[in-house]
């Protein structure tokens with residue numbers, strides 16, 4: 422059914438009839454079944470029917486209210502899009518529509534662009550991109566003296582409203598959850614990331630933070646799809662574990678300490694358990710919370726973070742693991758480009774006129790830099806793979822610029838990683854930052870489970886491992902071939918000062934179970950772990966990883 426052309430708000434009779442319609446399942450509901458795919462404010466914003474559509478219902482939160490003589494211009498969001506829909510509400514109906522309130526509105530989805538002028542002629546009031554960028558409202562107010570002009574001319578006028586053709590002309594208002602704007606901590610003006618972190622239970626209501634969380638959700642869905650297509654099994658390894666996988670002594674202990682008979686910890690990496698599952702299911706992956714009690718108060722560290730880990734069985738060649746990492750990240754970037762959140766983050770900063778939105782965007786990495794990152798992720802050519810030994814050779818001639826001198830055997834400091842990412846990873850021809858794999862680190866500086874390299878470097882023994890480096894952040898992922906032979910694994914444990922268990926004791930806290938995996942059918946295998954929050958921070962250009970998680974936990978902070 423084609424929507425009826427209606428030029429006036431529905432009557433009270435129509436409105437009350439609508440109240441008896443089947444129960445709503447989504448925040449937006451349009452009357453015509455043919456448009457049942459319109460379920461959210463984002464869908465509604467994109468819907469520009471040629472005629473006005475009555476009986477449209479919108480549930481959402483009031484972002485702002487702008488006053489005009491007889492009406493209020495109310496921005497409504499349901500978290501599905503960075504920018505709101507504009508509702509035009511009669512002054513009398515709008516009394517309790519205050520910033521922060523949850524409301525249900527009913528009205529006509531009205532094409533303000535085609536609003537007749539005093540002579541009954543339809544005028545085109547849409548701003549071109551150039552006009553919008555120039556911040557000009559004059560063409561709008563001139564062609565359409567009253568309502569549409571006011572939309573952008575009002576104090577604090579929302580840029581997005583000026584760029585959409587439609588608005589909701591409200592006939593019925595229900596306040597579902599009231600709000601006192603005097604005390605509501607989210608303001609319709611710029612708030613710094615630091616100040617928002619202090620109200621993490623509410624900051625997801627801000628346009629940027631809600632968009633970041635939607636992108637997080639998109640990324641999770643795309644990665645799940647990627648691994649499903651690659652025929653990896655998604656698994657749920659435990660959060661409470663017996664051992665500190667990385668052996669770095671940074672695990673949080675679980676209380677009460679005697680609950681499980683002996684001490685247990687929050688997992689620092691699910692890798693060891695994934696290895697067990699990989700020996701039963703083949704290729705496996707997980708996106709799991711992981712915890713580190715590192716006292717690093719930096720923009721890259723969280724005490725609770727999500728790690729994407731994958732483990733491949735029957736793999737001898739580490740290149741296959743690195744190929745998987747590249748394929749996965751490329752597929753993710755391609756997928757995100759087709760979805761709203763990433764698009765809004767990219768495009769809205771181009772035509773932003775709302776000062777709060779502009780300032781929020783200004784906190785992000787600049788647009789050119791961000792595009793370089795995306796171009797690199799989308800590159801079809803193989804990302805550079807250089808050995809640790811080659812990396813040290815590249816760092817030594819510029820040693821003067823570092824606080825820590827690059828020496829073979831000393832690992833890589835984050836200043837070294839950033840330098841390598843920017844120098845080796847910069848693809849001049851395409852003006853792109855291509856992630857860089859650094860492989861084959863010295864055996865002493867890496868974890869006990871890594872496979873000793875068949876041919877050592879001239880300077881010493883190495884393991885078959887890699888770190889994936891990107892500019893600004895440094896290490897984004899790390900992986901390795903695992904030592905699958907029992908006696909070699911035991912040697913590694915001794916080298917790293919770990920106790921090698923002698924025999925299996927029930928409920929013990931030792932690594933016997935991990936060694937058991939080498940006793941019965943352990944094929945060559947390898948895998949990786951990628952910091953999901955860091956990846957999101959890299960993709961969105963949000964400089965601090967604390968702002969891409971809903972409730973950040975880091976040294977000395979776990980607010981709610």
Ligand SMILES: NC(=O)C[C@H](N)C(=O)O
Nearest residue numbers: 690692730899900949950
């Ligand atoms: N799954 C992995 O390879 C990640 C590794 N265990 C780490 O924590 O860095």
